[in-house]
Amino acid sequence: QVQLVQSGAEVKKPGASVKVSCKASGYTFTSYYMHWVRQAPGQGLEWMGIINPSGGSTSYAQKFQGRVTMTRDTSTSTVYMELSSLRSEDTAVYYCARGSIVGATLDAFDIWGQGTMVTVSS
Amino acid sequence: EIVLTQSPGTLSLSPGERATLSCRASQSVSSSYLAWYQQKPGQAPRLLIYGASSRATGIPDRFSGSGSGTDFTLTISRLEPEDFAVYYCQQYGSSPSTFGQGTKLEIK
Numbered sequence: 001q002v003q004l005v006q007s008g009a010e011v012k013k014p015g016a017s018v019k020v021s022c023k024a025s026g027y028t029f030t031s032y033y034m035h036w037v038r039q040a041p042g043q044g045l046e047w048m049g050i051i052n053p054s055g056g057s058t059s060y061a062q063k064f065q066g067r068v069t070m071t072r073d074t075s076t077s078t079v080y081m082e083l084s085s086l087r088s089e090d091t092a093v094y095y096c097a098r099g100s101i102v103g104a105t106l107d108a109f110d111i112w113g114q115g116t117m118v119t120v121s122s
Numbered sequence: 123e124i125v126l127t128q129s130p131g132t133l134s135l136s137p138g139e140r141a142t143l144s145c146r147a148s149q150s151v152s153s154s155y156l157a158w159y160q161q162k163p164g165q166a167p168r169l170l171i172y173g174a175s176s177r178a179t180g181i182p183d184r185f186s187g188s189g190s191g192t193d194f195t196l197t198i199s200r201l202e203p204e205d206f207a208v209y210y211c212q213q214y215g216s217s218p219s220t221f222g223q224g225t226k227l228e229i230k
Binding site for chain 1: 155157159166167168169172173178179210212214215216217218219220221222223224
């Protein structure tokens with residue numbers, strides 16, 4: 001079945017970086033854009049950016065420009081999200097989510113990973 | 123960026139009742155690129171509605187979406203016990219995609 005499986009929880013110190021992985025299965029990895037969304041404890045959802053698994057092009061929310069890098073490895077059908085210069089406000093659950101339409105950038109998200117909790121604490 | 127405002131913040135209803143959730147955008151959402159998600163505690167969001175009114179795969183027909191421009195509505199015709207959760211709207215017609223702050227649907 002179609003699924004996204006993310007890496008496990010992380011605890012990081014302020015100023016460090018974290019890299020979260022999201023492994024896709026059950027569909028053609030390069031056909032659907034992948035998004036990253038985060039959710040701080042008890043808060044709403046925040047879109048971080050998008051990656052084209054085919055060519056690797058990316059677009060990031062302005063808030064995260066300069067701190068986030070999204071990459072992919074087509075050989076393992078995995079996308080990655082790296083966030084640097086971590087601060088306490090980055091404590092959140094990070095989700096990867098697949099766009100629902102082949103080749104579309106403006107898209108709803110039909111498949112979600114299970115989420116990765118990232119805790120930033122000294 | 124487009125700001126989405128959901129109302130009410132919390133909705134208290136009983137199973138079998140009808141639920142109406144609202145999502146208002148700060149500017150027109152192009153091509154009705156508006157989605158609704160359901161999220162239960164400890165789970166990832168689940169896509170319910172896309173394109174303002176199209177049900178996602180496997181979503182029961184008691185869920186329906188309507189609206190255009192700046193005003194959108196999610197209606198649950200007869201609440202089932204499993205429907206009590208938090209609901210988010212999302213616009214994906216312009217970048218950055220944005221979400222509303224959520225409506226918590228709780229059992230009365």
